[in-house]
Amino acid sequence: MHPASLVTDGKGAIWLNEVHCSGSESKLLNCAYNDDSTNCRHNEDVGIHCFLSCSTEDQGGLRISAGIAVNQGRLEINYKGEWGTICYKNFDNVEAEVACKQLGYCSGIMHPPRITHNGDGVVWLNDVTCSGSESRLLNCSFDINIEQCSHRDDVGVHCFLSCSPENEGGLRISAGIAVNQGRLEINYKGEWGTICYKNFDNVDAEVACKQLGYCSGIMHPPRITNNGDGVVWLNDVTCSGSESRLLNCSFDINIEQCSHHDDVGVHCFLSCSPENEGSLRIMSGFAVNQGRLDINYKGEWGTVCSRDFENVDAEVACKQLGYWYV
Template identity: 40%
Template sequence: MLLNFNFFLFSTVDAQIRLIGPNLCSGRVEIFHNGVWGTVCDDSWDMNDAAVVCRQMGCGSAQSAPPAAYFGAGTGQIWLDDVLCTGSESDLSQCTHNGFGINNCGHGEDASAICTRPNNPTGETLKMLIGPNLCSGRVEVLHNGVWGTVCDDSWDMDDAAVVCRQMGCGSAQSAPPLAYFGAGTGQVWLDDVLCKGNESDLSQCTHNGYGISNCGHGEDAGVICAADGEIRLIGPNVCSGRVEVLHNGVWGTVCDNGWDMNDAAVVCRQMGCGAAQSAPPVAYFGAGTGQIWLSYVLCTGSESDLSQCTYDGYGISNCGHGEDASVICAGEKVF
């Protein structure tokens, strides 16, 4: 299933690989070398290679090894080509390859991996959110080895609360119906889901039974969860605006002290909005209200998340909202 949206990314710092895709365990394979992230060419890329990546990421077994930039083309370095793993290695660097930076590929050949998710004792009700980040998106469940969606009939905040809890994403902010995060494909596994809101797993809620549905994918259910460290842009579109971060369930702004293009680059990347075009200070998109969460943010520009940058600490600031920081990104995010 080819997904048409820009992706949020996650990384395993110790392992020095990451998957750029719709969730922690699916995406374009990138590897860290000499302080720079780069992609892997799909020449000879197969399930043995994907199995090593999935194991290294702590993401269970490999489901597929998509070639040809399935999760979008990367940029910059292509670090590895002709990777040949036996499948038993614990680290991609243990597999044979041509050597770092030696390749005859373009980014249209970037390799990917789709893994099963961890910590799923039954194999039946594992959740995945297809959207802008790990904690917001279209709800999908795994049944009989096949991913499928959930119909929005009776879908409400109680159902969303269970999904957010199960995903480790805090409280539910909304339960968008009508394929808010795009229509899925294939199976619609669940319909008429009725949760009380206190269940620990969506499988504990009542529903019609797997595959029993009168829905089309235009009715796919979504959730938006309140994950600490989440960011949003308040402005003319989803990729330009005043930067706000979520902390302890409360949205707050970022002071423009020290705010520059490196910081903006991280925000744009985290939002799936391409490169940063500018980092406007002094409440360029209007002054926020309430909390000012961050001040003196110092990013190198390579971080995948604003929370990985240095800053004074949440709520430590000598700023007013006339100093709220903003970004303008080049991309337009499409779910």
């Protein structure tokens, strides 16, 4: 039965009310009913969903649909001979792990409806609850009453390509203006992804840059970092500063509040030596003694912001460059 909330209102006569069958009848009209429908309205019209198959053979097959990769997207199940979606209620990482293992992956996590494309057709299962030991999702407990569900509640999964700790946690810098600055990405569960900006600061950037072979570095916020694509792996990264690898810091893999607009970047220093640091030069001017002021800092030439820079600051710079300042 499909409740009235899932059924398009009819029009014309409402014939039957208070239908009660034992289940042995060959026709609906052989069941008990009341033909007084004066208290019924078309917003109470009932619907049905007839099963294409009642065979248990091959029932419970899973697939991932409408995702950005074969291992992540909307989770669908074949039930009663028909593919349909699964409602988000009570579905968490334990259920996602069972589903991903059934699909042949080593493990996985749940993707909430907010980051899952809405399906169409039938919503099959609700309130799926697994212990984690099941070999198939259909062996978990579930409810087929989906009256409170819609395709806005469709759940997704992200199945891991690898669960091996070997080589996990490798870092790279992508989409930057130089090899030492850009979007920070991490290889986790066999797949490259980005890191969410929340609570990521210069201490975390220093750990990341040292892991990448630089002497230190600073964090670049999403505002000046090119958005990535694919998976966002880590959230709420917090390092003490003594870690040799970013994955040794504390972090959360719940990225429900993150998107690629929150991708963090780093600027790793080419040098941390104080020797020769702070050299100045004048560039892009119409004379050798006037133009843009550049400074060499952390082994790299860069500019100086004009905010709060005054004549007294210019005087210091000019004297350093060997000029008289009037």
